[in-house]
Structure formats: structure tokens, C-alpha cells
Amino acid sequence: DVKVTQSSRYLVKRTGEKVFLECVQDMDHENMFWYRQDPGLGLRLIYFSYDVKMKEKGDIPEGYSVSREKKERFSLILESASTNQTSMYLCASSPDGGLYGYTFGSGTRLTVV
Amino acid sequence: LAKTTQPISMDSYEGQEVNITCSHNNIATNDYITWYQQFPSQGPRFIIQGYKTKVTNEVASLFIPADRKSSTLSLPRVSLSDTAVYYCLVGERAGRRALTFGSGTRLQVQP
Structure with a gap:
């Protein structure tokens, strides 16, 4: 089974604070994604990556950055955490970008106090 | 991705069949219909995908009429463990885009 592991x-x-959320997948998937989920707002796409060192903004990239130095690892970075970034953060991977x-x-349930 | 419309919530009882309908009037020729299921405190997981007519697997059935402008996810004989949020997505099966x-639709199954 494909495993996507979030560090915390x-x-x-x-x-x-500067916050790092780490995500690792073990099936050699090309594509990785970061979403946040808040009550009543569903899942919202923050950033995604189709290749190493490549990134594209999603719907809500403000206040976030990402890093993909290796194919299996995709990190989400909160440059300066704020209380409105308190949320559930979900990482995903896929072999291609389709459905x-x-x-x-x-x-990762992040609380910023 | 094509815009979809589905009910916000549904209630059911154990043992009943549940049908969740999704409208997608502007579905394109190359688009597939895909459903994901999300349990509380977990990420979504793929449950079924179809292009036309009917698809069935061990979890659910997906009914798609000839005009493909809507689809119905059918869960037979639901149990409490089927309480979850169900997402309908419409788009190409493969391609460089993000979901x-x-x-x-938040389904609540009661005893």
C-alpha cells in the first residue's frame, strides 16, 4: 500500500514562529500536494508539486511556502505562524495529477497560540 | 475541474441504502466522475470512479445516466462506520492538475 506519512x-x-510540516511518500509518486481543512470550508489547496524542485501555488498560498528537494519529501513552511493558520493540514501524493x-x-492538526 | 453540486448533509439509519446525487452540468467529454470518502480526523480516500452507466465495487455503486450531467453514489445497507463526508469530483482521469x-456531503448514519 502507498503510504503518505506526516511527521506530526x-x-x-x-x-x-517558523513552522515546518514534513510529508514523505514511499511509492515514487511524481505529484505531491498540501491542503488545509477547516470546518465549513472543506479542503483547500495550498501548494502542489509535479517534480523535484518544482512548485505551483494553489488556491490559498499566502503565508506559506514549500520545499521539494527530493522526490519523496514535500515540506510545507509557515514563515511566521499566525493564529489564522490554526488548522488541519493534509498532505497527499498521486502518480499523476488526475482524479x-x-x-x-x-x-497534522496545528494550533498556533 | 467541472463544477459539481451535491447536498450538504444527509441522514440515514443502519441497514438502509443511501443514494447521494451529484450534479455536474458542464461535464466535458474526457471527464470522469470520482468519489472520495473522508472519515473524521483522516484524509480522504478514493472509493469509486466511472465514466458512464454503472460501476460497482466492494464499497459502493456509481450510477451515471446517458447525458452524464449527474451521477449517484449508492451505498448499500449502511452501517455506523459509513458516517463520513463524501466528495464528488469531475475531471480528466490523468493530467497535471490538483484536485x-x-x-x-456529510452523511450521518444513526443506529
């Missing part, structure tokens, strides 16, 4: 299940950070075969991680 | 999820 729960995280509490202070306002202004089929997305595998999600279990999520 | 955009709507709010989905």
Missing part, C-alpha cells in the same frame, strides 16, 4: 499528528506553535489514485496522509 | 474538493 498534533503540533502547537507560538505566533511568529484517480490520490493518497492522503493522516493529517 | 479541488468542494464541501462534500
